[in-house]
Amino acid sequence: xxxxxxxxxxxxxxxxxxxxxxxxxxxxxxxxxxxxxxxxxxxxxxxxxxxxxxxxxxxxxxxxxxxxxxxxxxxxxxxxxxxxxxxxxxxxxxxxxxxxxxxxxxxxxxxxxxxxxxxxxxxxxxxxxxxxxxxxxxxxxxxxxxxxxxxxxxxxxxxxxxxxxxxxxxxxxxxxxxxxxxxxxxxxxxxxxxxxxxxxxxxxxxxxxxxxxxxxxxxxxxxxxxxxxxxxxxxxxxxxxxxxxxxxxxxxxxxxxxxxxxxxxxxxxxxxxxxxxxxxxxxxxxxxxxxxxxxxxxxxxx
Amino acid sequence: xxxxxxxxxxxxxxxxxxxxxxxxxxxxxxxxxxxxxxxxxxxxxxxxxxxxxxxxxxxxxxxxxxxxxxxxxxxxxxxxxxxxxxxxxxxxxxxxxxxxxxxxxxxxxxxxxxxxxxxxxxxxxxxxxxxxxxxxxxxxxxxxxxxxxxxxxxxxxxxxxxxxxxxxxxxxxxxxxxxxxxxxxxxxxxxxxxxxxxxxxxxxxxxxxxxxxxxxxxxxxxxxxxxxxxxxxxxxxxxxxxxxxxxxxxxxxxxxxxxxxxxxxxxxxxxxxxxxxxxxx
Numbered sequence: 001x002x003x004x005x006x007x008x009x010x011x012x013x014x015x016x017x018x019x020x021x022x023x024x025x026x027x028x029x030x031x032x033x034x035x036x037x038x039x040x041x042x043x044x045x046x047x048x049x050x051x052x053x054x055x056x057x058x059x060x061x062x063x064x065x066x067x068x069x070x071x072x073x074x075x076x077x078x079x080x081x082x083x084x085x086x087x088x089x090x091x092x093x094x095x096x097x098x099x100x101x102x103x104x105x106x107x108x109x110x111x112x113x114x115x116x117x118x119x120x121x122x123x124x125x126x127x128x129x130x131x132x133x134x135x136x137x138x139x140x141x142x143x144x145x146x147x148x149x150x151x152x153x154x155x156x157x158x159x160x161x162x163x164x165x166x167x168x169x170x171x172x173x174x175x176x177x178x179x180x181x182x183x184x185x186x187x188x189x190x191x192x193x194x195x196x197x198x199x200x201x202x203x204x205x206x207x208x209x210x211x212x213x214x215x216x217x218x219x220x221x222x223x224x225x226x227x228x229x230x231x232x233x234x235x236x237x238x239x240x241x242x243x244x245x246x247x248x249x250x251x252x253x254x255x256x257x258x259x260x261x262x263x264x265x266x267x268x269x270x271x272x273x274x275x276x277x278x279x280x281x282x283x284x285x286x287x288x289x290x291x292x293x294x295x296x297x298x299x300x301x302x
Numbered sequence: 303x304x305x306x307x308x309x310x311x312x313x314x315x316x317x318x319x320x321x322x323x324x325x326x327x328x329x330x331x332x333x334x335x336x337x338x339x340x341x342x343x344x345x346x347x348x349x350x351x352x353x354x355x356x357x358x359x360x361x362x363x364x365x366x367x368x369x370x371x372x373x374x375x376x377x378x379x380x381x382x383x384x385x386x387x388x389x390x391x392x393x394x395x396x397x398x399x400x401x402x403x404x405x406x407x408x409x410x411x412x413x414x415x416x417x418x419x420x421x422x423x424x425x426x427x428x429x430x431x432x433x434x435x436x437x438x439x440x441x442x443x444x445x446x447x448x449x450x451x452x453x454x455x456x457x458x459x460x461x462x463x464x465x466x467x468x469x470x471x472x473x474x475x476x477x478x479x480x481x482x483x484x485x486x487x488x489x490x491x492x493x494x495x496x497x498x499x500x501x502x503x504x505x506x507x508x509x510x511x512x513x514x515x516x517x518x519x520x521x522x523x524x525x526x527x528x529x530x531x532x533x534x535x536x537x538x539x540x541x542x543x544x545x546x547x548x549x550x551x552x553x554x555x556x557x558x559x560x561x562x563x564x565x566x567x568x569x570x571x572x573x574x575x576x577x578x579x580x581x582x583x
Contacts, residue, residue: 006334009569144309172308231312236319
């Protein structure tokens with residue numbers, strides 16, 4: 001079944017069009033477009049705008065946002081701009097003196113200080129010279145971590161911390177990259193989905209899909225990876241399905257959060273996992289998910 | 303981009319279980335999107351998208367003198383450009399090595415006699431022939447470059463229109479060629495047997511086709527086979543292989559290449575002509 005190879009032509013009827021949005025439409029400004037006319041001089045210039053002959057023009061493609069007199073244009077597609085407290089998934093790109101550099105899809109690599117990680121052996125441990133020498137044994141280049149933004153420096157660099165048992169090195173699983181704006185900001189970004197998959201929706205657009213986590217076996221704030229364990233076939237299938245569902249939603253610009261992913265998973269069950277790679281199936285799953293989400297919305301509002 | 307040990311382990315176990323990260327089995331191929339005739343000023347062109355690998359191929363034709371040892375044959379030349387748009391690794395001269403490698407493997411794959419009949423391109427024995435310049439631009443790199451490029455080249459060659467020649471006047475040394483004025487008065491090349499490259503990767507104990515970028519990082523060795531008309535025209539391997547594994551790879555490559563070729567030809571023949579769409583429009 002999966003042996004057939006699909007080659008589709010990029011003709012008009014095959015072209016995938018963006019789904020109509022059910023929410024209210026926002027005006028999208030293109031770069032150089034006038035946001036505020038010169039006559040209205042009562043504004044403050046915000047991000048994503050510039051002044052030209054007294055007019056306020058957009059410097060990025062995006063939607064207008066206004067807070068009192070401050071007018072800014074928020075880009076639709078951009079790298080990740082971090083805010084304190086957000087959950088991230090990142091990849092270690094460099095080990096330095098007392099800190100790790102982490103690739104987090106932002107403009108600049110983020111920093112993870114040795115002093116802001118939980119080292120094995122307890123919460124209130126002093127970080128010694130030995131720990132500095134051992135840094136690569138805790139986290140090395142290429143390792144995936146989950147972390148939280150501790151602070152943002154003036155140049156936009158993020159300082160991360162993993163001082164909670166939730167955060168730390170990630171084990172076996174799949175990393176999916178989507179646009180950061182598609183991740184809905186929620187209270188919880190760590191999910192154990194009902195069909196036996198754990199999910200970390202990083203605010204930076206990196207989504208980590210892993211096998212279910214057992215809280216029973218005393219979690220050590222993760223510097224341990226179990227490379228021996230073979231993920232069973234059913235879990236693997238569920239993970240692959242979640243991966244393909246997330247990509248289907250992301251490709252059709254649907255927001256990603258636990259409910260939408262669960263809906264998409266349920267709607268996708270009529271397809272085999274590998275069939276979800278086909279654009280037609282992706283659109284179908286996204287449309288059905290959207291329908292169920294709006295039904296839920298209507299039900300809640302009445 | 304480098305993967306961590308745990309991710310690699312996950313991929314490895316997946317391949318062993320015949321269930322890869324995106325749900326394909328070991329022989330599974332990702333869906334392909336293809337369009338032809340998109341470069342206006344070229345004689346033939348195609349753009350192919352395989353997952354996130356994006357290739358643009360175009361063919362230009364010029365008149366040339368045939369090689370003295372092959373007076374009845376035209377010429378074909380490949381040029382690959384790995385643009386830095388594809389991946390930051392190609393910045394500066396980073397992509398050059400890979401580009402040369404890709405062009406070489408295509409040249410070698412097309413040089414076998416039963417692939418593309420170059421005698422079709424002969425105009426006048428020993429004097430004039432058509433020379434095909436195949437330019438390939440890598441727009442995005444998402445793994446499995448070899449396969450994608452060979453498919454794009456084949457589609458572009460299928461799409462190529464060789465002008466018809468009305469008559470020739472031979473005046474001593476000078477040969478005057480009168481090419482048909484009518485732009486639509488062209489003939490197409492027979493590319494049925496043009497080679498298809500298939501990369502077979504060995505991950506763990508098993509072989510897979512169409513590796514994604516992540517899977518390419520986990521492979522121990524790989525074999526690129528060029529298959530045309532049920533024959534291998536070129537085989538290149540990266541890394542060392544055991545004899546048995548090699549034969550396993552060749553079998554798998556052959557099987558998939560035949561399947562790919564069939565689907566590609568079917569798609570190309572069904573493809574509507576002169577449509578006004580394209581990824582650039």
